[in-house]
Amino acid sequence: NAGVTQTPKFRVLKTGQSMTLLCAQDMNHEYMYWYRQDPGMGLRLIHYSVGEGTTAKGEVPDGYNVSRLKKQNFLLGLESAAPSQTSVYFCASSNLGSSYNEQFFGPGTRLTVL
Amino acid sequence: SQKIEQNSEALNIQEGKTATLTCNYTNYSPAYLQWYRQDPGRGPVFLLLIRENEKEKRKERLKVTFDTTLKQSLFHITASQPADSATYLCAKANQAGTALIFGKGTTLSVSS
Numbered sequence: 001n002a003g004v005t006q007t008p009k010f011r012v013l014k015t016g017q018s019m020t021l022l023c024a025q026d027m028n029h030e031y032m033y034w035y036r037q038d039p040g041m042g043l044r045l046i047h048y049s050v051g052e053g054t055t056a057k058g059e060v061p062d063g064y065n066v067s068r069l070k071k072q073n074f075l076l077g078l079e080s081a082a083p084s085q086t087s088v089y090f091c092a093s094s095n096l097g098s099s100y101n102e103q104f105f106g107p108g109t110r111l112t113v114l
Numbered sequence: 115s116q117k118i119e120q121n122s123e124a125l126n127i128q129e130g131k132t133a134t135l136t137c138n139y140t141n142y143s144p145a146y147l148q149w150y151r152q153d154p155g156r157g158p159v160f161l162l163l164i165r166e167n168e169k170e171k172r173k174e175r176l177k178v179t180f181d182t183t184l185k186q187s188l189f190h191i192t193a194s195q196p197a198d199s200a201t202y203l204c205a206k207a208n209q210a211g212t213a214l215i216f217g218k219g220t221t222l223s224v225s226s
Contacts, residue, residue, distance in 0.1 A: 004157075033213060042218035043158070043203065050212055058213060090157050100146050100165075103214060105157030 001026050004106035006091050012112045013081045021076040021109050023091030031094045032074040033058075033103065034066060036087040043090065049074055081113045117141070118206050120217035127194055128225055135189040135220045137204035143182045144206035148214065149189050152201045161202075162189075194224045 007022040023032065033048040035058075045058030049068040063085060065077045074093075078085060088110050092103040117140040127133050137147065145166050150158035164171045164180045164187065171178050177190040191198050201221045205214040 031212070035216075040218070043216040045213055045215075048213050056212070059215075092157070100163065102148065102160035102163065103158075105159070108155070108157055 003027065004091055004093055004104050006089075006106040006109050008109060009107065010110050012114065013078075014114050015082060017081050018077070018079050019081065019111075020078075021089055021091075021111075023074045023076070023093075023106060024072055025074075025091075025093040025104070026072065027093060027095070027104065028071070029093035029095050029104070030071075031096065031101075032068065033092045033094075034064070034074065034076045035090045035092065036060065036085075037090060037108075038087050046076065046089075081111075083113045085111065086113045087111060118204060118215050118217045120202075120204060120220045122220050123218070124221045124223070126223045126225065129195060131194055133191040133194050133198070133222055133224070135202050135204075135222070137187040137189065137217055139185050139187075139206055142209060143185065146207065147178075147180055147187045148205045149178060149187075150203040150205065150216075152203060152219065158203055191222070194222075196224050196226050198222060199224050 004025045034046040035043045044060050047066040049055050052071040055066045067075045088108050090108050091106040094101040094103045119138045121136045148163045149161045152158040162178050164178045175192045179188045201219040203219045205216045
């Protein structure tokens with residue numbers, strides 16, 4: 001099993017450009033999450049999904065959109081990138097709720113917006 | 115707002131000593147707390163989960179405690195090794211149980 005994979009691993013964008021980050025999991029997990037991690041700020045939840053076709057906002061959703069058309073995939077979109085979105089993005093998945101289920105994380109995508 | 119705080123950003127100890135990391139939370143008491151390890155350039159990896167009625171949980175050289183009165187969890191690594199050097203994150207579920215709220219982490223450095 002590959003676990004959680006993220007594409008791409010690195011990306012440099014110019015301000016105003018758009019892009020989509022892809023997360024895929026092969027564990028048949030219901031829940032999927034997108035986080036960003038910045039120095040001194042820790043992991044912050046952007047959006048999450050509790051099942052195919054559902055999405056919900058996390059702590060820092062502004063400037064991002066997500067889609068969960070297939071159970072195994074969770075896409076994170078930036079419509080008009082800003083330098084403030086320079087960060088490391090992590091995707092995670094879990095089997096059912098987060099209270100008592102561990103989250104499995106991908107390797108991360110390092111995004112720089114110039 | 116729901117908060118989870120890890121007091122120390124960094125902790126430096128010598129090999130063989132016990133490392134103790136602290137996690138404090140505010141507002142409601144979660145039914146579970148989780149601890150993760152993160153190495154540079156990698157995603158977090160789950161280590162332990164402790165339930166509020168467990169008080170203490172062990173896994174090899176790791177020990178976690180959960181004190182709902184103090185609203186605190188302690189994470190211990192006994193007989194620490196340089197390979198234990200990493201950032202350790204604690205997390206609790208939001209009230210709906212749908213997502214985790216992470217602390218900022220404590221970076222542990224074990225010197226030989």
